[in-house]
Amino acid sequence: MRIGILGTGSMAEALGGQWARAGHEILVGGRSAARAEALAGRIGARAGTLREAARFGDAALLALPYDAVLGVLADAGPLPDDRVLIDCTNAIGPGLALTTGEGPGAARLIAAATGARVVKAFNHVTPAVWARTPPVFADGPLTVPLCGDDEQALALVATLVKDMGCAPLVTGPLHRADLLESATAFLIGLWHAGQDPRTLLPPPAALGG
Ligand SMILES: NC(=O)c1ccc[n+]([C@@H]2O[C@H](COP(=O)([O-])OP(=O)(O)OC[C@H]3O[C@@H](n4cnc5c(N)ncnc54)[C@H](OP(=O)(O)O)[C@@H]3O)[C@@H](O)[C@H]2O)c1
Numbered sequence: 001m002r003i004g005i006l007g008t009g010s011m012a013e014a015l016g017g018q019w020a021r022a023g024h025e026i027l028v029g030g031r032s033a034a035r036a037e038a039l040a041g042r043i044g045a046r047a048g049t050l051r052e053a054a055r056f057g058d059a060a061l062l063a064l065p066y067d068a069v070l071g072v073l074a075d076a077g078p079l080p081d082d083r084v085l086i087d088c089t090n091a092i093g094p095g096l097a098l099t100t101g102e103g104p105g106a107a108r109l110i111a112a113a114t115g116a117r118v119v120k121a122f123n124h125v126t127p128a129v130w131a132r133t134p135p136v137f138a139d140g141p142l143t144v145p146l147c148g149d150d151e152q153a154l155a156l157v158a159t160l161v162k163d164m165g166c167a168p169l170v171t172g173p174l175h176r177a178d179l180l181e182s183a184t185a186f187l188i189g190l191w192h193a194g195q196d197p198r199t200l201l202p203p204p205a206a207l208g209g
Pocket of ligand 1: 007008009010011012030031032035062063064065066068072088089090091122123124125126127
């Protein structure tokens with residue numbers, strides 16, 4: 001596949017590196033041409049502008065702060081028809097509150113602003129996990145929840161998940177991304193407090209009817 005990556009930071013490097021190693025053609029776009037060139041060199045990709053990355057190939061990863069995404073995409077101009085955007089953002093502010101407030105979450109706001117086929121993915125853990133080769137632990141490959149409204153777009157992102165050694169799990173339509181975004185803020189709070197969220201979860205069979 002051909003994947004555009006908007007951003008030159010940690011998530012861009014971790015995910016772009018995995019996909020480049022898997023043989024995908026990556027174009028990295030950044031607001032700093034020097035940082036885009038440097039990242040492209042590290043992961044074996046091409047460098048370009050944010051506008052080029054937004055329009056490149058089969059899909060584009062939004063590896064930017066949520067607060068920057070809508071402005072960057074507006075500056076990029078009209079996207080190709082049926083554009084697939086992969087939203088890994090966490091719109092989290094002080095006190096781990098969602099900056100998107102009580103209404104639709106980041107993924108739905110991006111979809112509404114662009115008309116693109118948005119898939120929420122990769123937001124629930126850190127770049128250090130995504131950079132592992134592969135992200136496999138004692139219990140097996142890491143499961144990656146995917147939320148989206150378009151079957152083709154979900155299938156495309158599921159392929160990218162499998163190509164990095166993880167297990168995709170379609171968890172519902174894009175409105176479910178609101179819950180994933182809130183759950184991630186909740187998880188981050190536990191991890192920051194030194195807690196292990198896995199201890200909250202009994203085996204499914206123990207839940208009863
Ligand atoms: N880090 C995590 O643990 C983690 C985990 C899951 C999801 N995420 C989400 O993934 C996204 C990227 O996070 P990250 O950790 O990769 O961040 P990062 O390392 O700080 O990189 C952010 C990137 O966004 C660019 N950027 C910032 N403001 C911009 C603007 N106004 N216009 C254009 N580009 C701008 C930065 O460019 P410059 O280098 O020029 O500043 C940089 O390339 C965020 O939405 C974050 O919430 C992060």
